[in-house]
Amino acid sequence: MAEFSSRIENLRGMTPQDRRAAVARAANMSDADQIALSGADGLPQTLADGMIENVIGKYELPLGVATNFTVNGRDYLIPMVTEEPSVVAAASYMARIARGCGGFTTSSDAPVMRAQIQVLRPGDPHGARQRLLSARDELIGMANQRDTVLIGLGGGCKDIEVQVFDDTPVGPMVVLHLLVDVRDAMGANTVNSMAETLAPRVAEIARGEVRLRILSNLADRRLVRARVEITPEALKMDRFDGDDVAQGIVEACTLAIIDPYRAVTHNKGIMNGIDSVVVATGNDWRAIEAGAHAYAARDGRYSSLSRWERGAGGELVGTLEMPMALGLIGGATKTHPAAQAAIRLLGVRTAQELAEVTAAVGLAQNMAALRALATEGIQKGHMTLHARNIAILAGAEGGEVDRVAGAIAAAGEVTVQRAAAELARLRD
Numbered sequence: 001m002a003e004f005s006s007r008i009e010n011l012r013g014m015t016p017q018d019r020r021a022a023v024a025r026a027a028n029m030s031d032a033d034q035i036a037l038s039g040a041d042g043l044p045q046t047l048a049d050g051m052i053e054n055v056i057g058k059y060e061l062p063l064g065v066a067t068n069f070t071v072n073g074r075d076y077l078i079p080m081v082t083e084e085p086s087v088v089a090a091a092s093y094m095a096r097i098a099r100g101c102g103g104f105t106t107s108s109d110a111p112v113m114r115a116q117i118q119v120l121r122p123g124d125p126h127g128a129r130q131r132l133l134s135a136r137d138e139l140i141g142m143a144n145q146r147d148t149v150l151i152g153l154g155g156g157c158k159d160i161e162v163q164v165f166d167d168t169p170v171g172p173m174v175v176l177h178l179l180v181d182v183r184d185a186m187g188a189n190t191v192n193s194m195a196e197t198l199a200p201r202v203a204e205i206a207r208g209e210v211r212l213r214i215l216s217n218l219a220d221r222r223l224v225r226a227r228v229e230i231t232p233e234a235l236k237m238d239r240f241d242g243d244d245v246a247q248g249i250v251e252a253c254t255l256a257i258i259d260p261y262r263a264v265t266h267n268k269g270i271m272n273g274i275d276s277v278v279v280a281t282g283n284d285w286r287a288i289e290a291g292a293h294a295y296a297a298r299d300g301r302y303s304s305l306s307r308w309e310r311g312a313g314g315e316l317v318g319t320l321e322m323p324m325a326l327g328l329i330g331g332a333t334k335t336h337p338a339a340q341a342a343i344r345l346l347g348v349r350t351a352q353e354l355a356e357v358t359a360a361v362g363l364a365q366n367m368a369a370l371r372a373l374a375t376e377g378i379q380k381g382h383m384t385l386h387a388r389n390i391a392i393l394a395g396a397e398g399g400e401v402d403r404v405a406g407a408i409a410a411a412g413e414v415t416v417q418r419a420a421a422e423l424a425r426l427r428d
């Protein structure tokens with residue numbers, strides 16, 4: 001895909017059609033992809049019927065595009081599906097600030113998923129563990145017999161781990177983990193099949209009975225990291241000095257690090273950005289949510305997924321690390337035309353690249369929330385966006401929306417009735 005700029009002037013002031021055209025021009029999108037992203041039969045009924053059971057229809061959500069993202073020196077336009085106002089605007093705005101400071105930097109582990117095989121009633125659990133570890137090569141070989149395509153791509157089962165739980169309500173237990181490089185897949189089907197194939201042999205070696213054979217959504221071998229460095233000058237806002245904003249963000253983050261009540265809301269803000277991309281690209285957002293929150297509690301106490309600190313030169317440094325089991329092939333990423341178009345719009349070439357860009361969006365979203373919370377609070381921005389919705393409900397179109405929204409917000413009367421009156425006045 002040709003290089004393009006993720007800066008699109010005045011995208012917000014356009015109609016949805018004009019925005020789509022502007023995004024299509026910037027990203028060199030095909031007509032078919034534009035139609036898929038417009039929502040005009042983005043998911044044909046026949047496809048929907050094949051995806052889940054007892055289908056009676058389809059459920060629509062808005063698809064927006066966040067602009068300004070630079071990740072590892074490359075520009076990306078970000079498709080985001082969400083019902084929450086201000087998420088897309090906040091991501092775009094923070095990406096614009098970050099862009100002026102060099103953008104986001106990311107890295108990630110190889111796409112390694114875990115599958116668990118639970119062995120009950122092993123006579124000698126620690127002996128079973130050692131026998132299983134001794135059979136490592138045999139078990140890896142067996143796992144890799146099935147999926148020759150994955151092996152050809154450099155993936156496959158790479159290692160095993162074995163845990164012993166000596167004392168459980170159902171007696172001692174041994175749990176074998178398969179560590180599988182799933183390449184560009186999310187990997188659930190691949191690792192579940194491997195676990196089921198290996199189960200009888202594992203039971204034999206462990207001299208126990210196998211019960212569960214299933215992936216773990218705590219994808220702690222598939223971590224992604226995003227980082228951003230912002231100069232205090234870039235954080236200046238209205239009556240707030242940039243240095244104060246940077247310090248406010250650090251102090252706000254500190255509460256999320258030490259207090260689970262704050263951490264969960266802080267992380268929810270990160271997931272506002274991440275889930276929007278995960279849904280837009282047809283990935284399993286429950287898997288991402290489950291993995292994120294389990295990882296946030298990995299030290300035995302639920303904490304912040306991100307860190308915000310001051311660098312030696314006073315710059316604000318934000319970092320995020322979390323599991324990110326995203327795929328580019330299989331599931332809805334393969335069957336849903338709008339998800340496929342969204343992936344092409346992103347222009348990512350591997351699942352790892354998708355995971356890294358998604359993490360950058362999460363960090364941008366976190367920065368937006370903390371910046372607002374540490375200064376004027378979030379209600380002002382939310383009310384402005386709410387006022388836009390009310391203006392649209394009152395019939396405002398195009399450039400009228402911002403003018404009517406501004407008038408009713410300034411009057412402190414964000415109602416459809418007042419918006420209608422302002423609209424009538426404007427049109428007069």
Ligand code: MEV
Binds near residue numbers: 084266268270373378
């Ligand atoms: C709202 O959806 C998200 C925030 O609550 C996140 C946060 O508090 O950090 C604003």
